[in-house]
Amino acid sequence: MSEPGSLDAYEETRPFRVRSSTAEWAAAILRRRVTQGGLLPGSRLVEDELTAELEVSRNTLREAFRLLGHERLLEHKLNRGVYVRVLSPADVADIYRVRRMIEGAAVRRPDKDPIALTALRDAVADAERAAAEGRWLDVGTADLRFHQIIASLNGSQRVNAMMAQLLAELRLVFHAMDPRVLHAPFLPRNRELLTLLESGRSAEAEHLLATYLDEAERVLLAACA
Amino acid sequence: MSEPGSLDAYEETRPFRVRSSTAEWAAAILRRRVTQGGLLPGSRLVEDELTAELEVSRNTLREAFRLLGHERLLEHKLNRGVYVRVLSPADVADIYRVRRMIEGAAVRRPDKDPIALTALRDAVADAERAAAEGRWLDVGTADLRFHQIIASLNGSQRVNAMMAQLLAELRLVFHAMDPRVLHAPFLPRNRELLTLLESGRSAEAEHLLATYLDEAERVLLAACA
DNA sequence: GCATATTTGTCCGTATGTATA
DNA sequence: CTATACATACGGACAAATATG
Numbered sequence: 001m002s003e004p005g006s007l008d009a010y011e012e013t014r015p016f017r018v019r020s021s022t023a024e025w026a027a028a029i030l031r032r033r034v035t036q037g038g039l040l041p042g043s044r045l046v047e048d049e050l051t052a053e054l055e056v057s058r059n060t061l062r063e064a065f066r067l068l069g070h071e072r073l074l075e076h077k078l079n080r081g082v083y084v085r086v087l088s089p090a091d092v093a094d095i096y097r098v099r100r101m102i103e104g105a106a107v108r109r110p111d112k113d114p115i116a117l118t119a120l121r122d123a124v125a126d127a128e129r130a131a132a133e134g135r136w137l138d139v140g141t142a143d144l145r146f147h148q149i150i151a152s153l154n155g156s157q158r159v160n161a162m163m164a165q166l167l168a169e170l171r172l173v174f175h176a177m178d179p180r181v182l183h184a185p186f187l188p189r190n191r192e193l194l195t196l197l198e199s200g201r202s203a204e205a206e207h208l209l210a211t212y213l214d215e216a217e218r219v220l221l222a223a224c225a
Numbered sequence: 226m227s228e229p230g231s232l233d234a235y236e237e238t239r240p241f242r243v244r245s246s247t248a249e250w251a252a253a254i255l256r257r258r259v260t261q262g263g264l265l266p267g268s269r270l271v272e273d274e275l276t277a278e279l280e281v282s283r284n285t286l287r288e289a290f291r292l293l294g295h296e297r298l299l300e301h302k303l304n305r306g307v308y309v310r311v312l313s314p315a316d317v318a319d320i321y322r323v324r325r326m327i328e329g330a331a332v333r334r335p336d337k338d339p340i341a342l343t344a345l346r347d348a349v350a351d352a353e354r355a356a357a358e359g360r361w362l363d364v365g366t367a368d369l370r371f372h373q374i375i376a377s378l379n380g381s382q383r384v385n386a387m388m389a390q391l392l393a394e395l396r397l398v399f400h401a402m403d404p405r406v407l408h409a410p411f412l413p414r415n416r417e418l419l420t421l422l423e424s425g426r427s428a429e430a431e432h433l434l435a436t437y438l439d440e441a442e443r444v445l446l447a448a449c450a
Numbered sequence: 451g452c453a454t455a456t457t458t459g460t461c462c463g464t465a466t467g468t469a470t471a
Numbered sequence: 472c473t474a475t476a477c478a479t480a481c482g483g484a485c486a487a488a489t490a491t492g
Contacts, residue, residue, distance in 0.1 A: 021303075021478095021479070021480090022479075022480065023479090023480090046457080047457075047458070048456095048457080056480085056481090057480060057481045057482065058458095058482085059284055059480075059481075059482090060479090060480060060481080062288075062458095062459090063287075063288070063291065066288060066292070067291070067295075070292075070295045078458090078459090078488090079458055079459075079487080079488045079489065080457090080458080080488085080489070080490095081457075081458070081489095094382055094383050095383070097379065097380065097381040097383075097384070098381055098383050098384055101326065101327070101330045101381075101384065102326070104330070105326045105329070105330065154322065154326060155322065156319050156322040156323055156326075157319055158319055158320070158322075158323050158391075159322070159323055159326065162387060166383075247459080247461095248459095248460095271477090272477075272478080273477090281460085281461085282460065282461045282462070283461085283462090283478095284460075284461070284462090285459090285460065285461075287478090287479090303468090303479095304467080304468050304469065304477080304478055304479075305468085305469065305470090305477085305478080306477070306478075307478095
């Protein structure tokens with residue numbers, strides 16, 4: 001507690017514990033390792049090692065495990081330990097079924113929040129700039145942000161939370177792929193989708209999104225197998 | 226559990242708690258009390274009382290609290306305790322936004338699973354029988370099952386889980402209402418919706434469902450305020 | 451198949467911080 | 472302000488399950 005993570009320069013230092021609990025702090029560090037690829041799917045998380053490294057008690061670490069398990073980033077096998085989740089092809093297919101439902105309902109809505117449209121323009125511009133400069137990981141981040149904003153057009157906090165969790169899960173598969181191959185084909189389509197949304201052509205946007213998601217699913221399913 | 230000190234090798238001290246963790250077992254008991262109205266919204270859950278009653282440790286009970294907190298059945302106020310969630314009108318509106326999305330997508334699908342249709346017929350029949358016999362709580366249970374099956378037409382495990390959670394949350398409001406007033410108006414419409422689904426009239430089913438959900442939302446919003 | 455070491459699951463006691471009467 | 476009640480977090484303990492030789 002007194003000396004937070006002096007050996008680990010990568011990690012954020014422990015924030016003020018006024019607002020967040022120690023368990024959430026530990027969960028945040030592990031979450032970042034998983035979503036950013038530091039911990040690959042299938043890796044085992046040993047309690048002893050992590051309590052020593054994070055300098056938290058076993059109880060607190062186990063609470064962090066539970067938080068991330070509920071986000072489907074970790075898998076808890078009884079008496080056998082905690083592992084980074086490995087997505088099956090069935091998982092990927094299921095995630096894309098939900099994405100088609102959420103994003104489809106979003107673009108079908110007649111009333112588009114102008115603030116969200118502005119945020120969409122920013123996300124597309126960021127992705128294009130990152131691509132031009134070869135920062136493909138940043139392209140991926142902007143792409144995920146784009147789709148998170150699309151989902152937010154539904155105007156539901158619960159849908160936003162579901163979408164955030166789905167995209168975090170998808171990142172587990174992303175690490176098995178070249179980010180350029182993964183994101184480059186979809187950049188122009190994000191731009192096109194944005195144009196259709198801005199001009200209110202919902203039916204065309206819905207169709208474009210459907211084919212978009214079908215193809216993305218195929219790419220990721222190939223990476224799974 | 227009942228006798229922590231006794232080391233009798235032959236007696237089974239924890240019949241079923243070996244398979245699932247003790248925390249999940251405790252969570253299951255509390256979940257049941259909340260969804261079945263034994264613990265009303267706003268009630269405080271005191272650690273000391275529950276550790277004594279359930280005969281589990283504080284750590285284990287806290288694990289159970291976390292689990293139910295993520296299911297949105299309990300509310301965790303930092304340093305101030307754990308309470309049964311009280312749904313605001315905004316929560317009810319949000320839940321119905323998601324229900325319109327999930328159930329709308331379900332009835333719009335062209336391919337209806339025949340097994341699900343059979344299950345729907347059973348649910349409607351159960352509800353009607355229970356209503357005829359004045360068992361209004363059972364009517365409510367069958368009604369929720371009806372809508373859970375509707376959601377399952379999407380063919381997604383994740384959507385099923387979301388729907389189950391939404392309906393569990395809705396039960397929090399149900400306890401503030403007379404179950405007869407709540408469910409009776411919707412019985413004939415479930416029957417009608419089933420007929421439309423069986424005959425493949427998706428557009429009509431979608432419209433009926435939309436007006437159905439709008440009215441149910443109004444009823445519950447009134448109960449909230 | 452057995453014996454041992456490791457790891458997890460659970461519980462306890464306690465110290466500290468925080469909110470409320 | 473004090474007192475009280477409670478949540479947060481830690482470390483130790485031991486049984487049970489699993490992994491290892």
